[in-house]
Amino acid sequence: MTELSKSGAAVGEPTTASPAPTAFLEVRDLKVHFPTDDGLVKSVDGLSFQLEKGKTLGIVGESGSGKSVTSLGILGLHTAGQYGKRKPQISGEIWLNGTELLSADPDEVRKLRGREMAMIFQDPLSALHPYYTIGAQIVEAYRLHHDVSKKAARRRAVEMLDRVGIPQPDKRVDNYPHEFSGGMRQRAMIAMALVNNPELLIADEPTTALDVTVQAQILDLIRDLQKEFGSAVIIITHDLGVVAELADDILVMYAGRCVERGPAEKVFDEPRHPYTWGLLGSMPRLDREQQERLIPVKGSPPSLINVPSGCAFNPRCPYADVPKDNVTRTVRPELTEVGSRHWAACHMTLEQRERIWTEEIAPKL
């Protein structure tokens, strides 16, 4: 990931063409705003990142921070017509393997979806049709992009179910979704998402509905499949623990924006944003007593219609009153480099943050 200049385009306006990136996936200044009766909901408000093939990016943030809206945006699913007249306003650039998706023909994006990029949703029942067998759905997903016989596609479906650890796949292929357990449905959805060997896989909270043991198995499975297929993976979660071992890079989202991003080990060991400190403090740790473990980030996320001026984390930040040189509270902090490939958006000086982290936060974690 490298820092990007803002395109400067107003929301809803087409962005001016800028040079195609070299990264496999590059998101530039993505904005997704929803007009509602109460006002404009700025769900994603200027997000930029890069991801290479074979690498995993973890996007972390509380509920409502814009994680799912971001992933649906990458897959081109906000333009699917489900919003009627009130279409979301989308701007920025999303480059996948040299193609800019926001300005591409919707048919082209549809073709890329499933073949080059696929998504694993939080709730498999929302992605699996209740009236068709698991096999029929995997067969359909495969034949949409491959000109093969039903028999050959069925063989492929059985092979994929086997690959994701479904026992007796040649029999279970004819089951309906309700005949599968929650963990098995999640595996079936992974099989369906991977049937076309997509180069980009987005897993949106792939384990939240599952118990801890199955969660660990599903995460191991995603990791193994990534190694095998060499795809780029985005794992979206509100739980930093989920991406601790899985992600190469981490992007922390707050109120529709990135507040910190960088290599996973930097974000864990030398975090430079007070919100990331809060998330780390609320992370369950196996080596701690239960009551010591969970310190939630105090307060609740802001309204995305009236985002606080200046730093959006201001109302909840324990360091909002720390004196800062030459900055007005109403100025929004931009991402600045705090280390190699590591950025954070906070008005405190880097020295202030390093001191607070080392002396006050890290010893308590």
Ligand SMILES: Nc1ncnc2c1ncn2[C@@H]1O[C@H](COP(=O)(O)OP(=O)(O)OP(=O)(O)O)[C@@H](O)[C@H]1O
């Ligand atoms: N179609 C829509 N119209 C209006 N607001 C929307 C729409 N879709 C999403 N939002 C709002 O955008 C914000 C971000 O939603 P999003 O689903 O991306 O959150 P999230 O980070 O995925 O949260 P969670 O962890 O709960 O899944 C929320 O405040 C949500 O209410």
Ligand code: SF4
């Ligand atoms: S800019 Fe101020 S309010 Fe925002 S995170 Fe930094 S210290 Fe906290």
Ligand SMILES: [Mg+2]
């Ligand atoms: Mg979500």
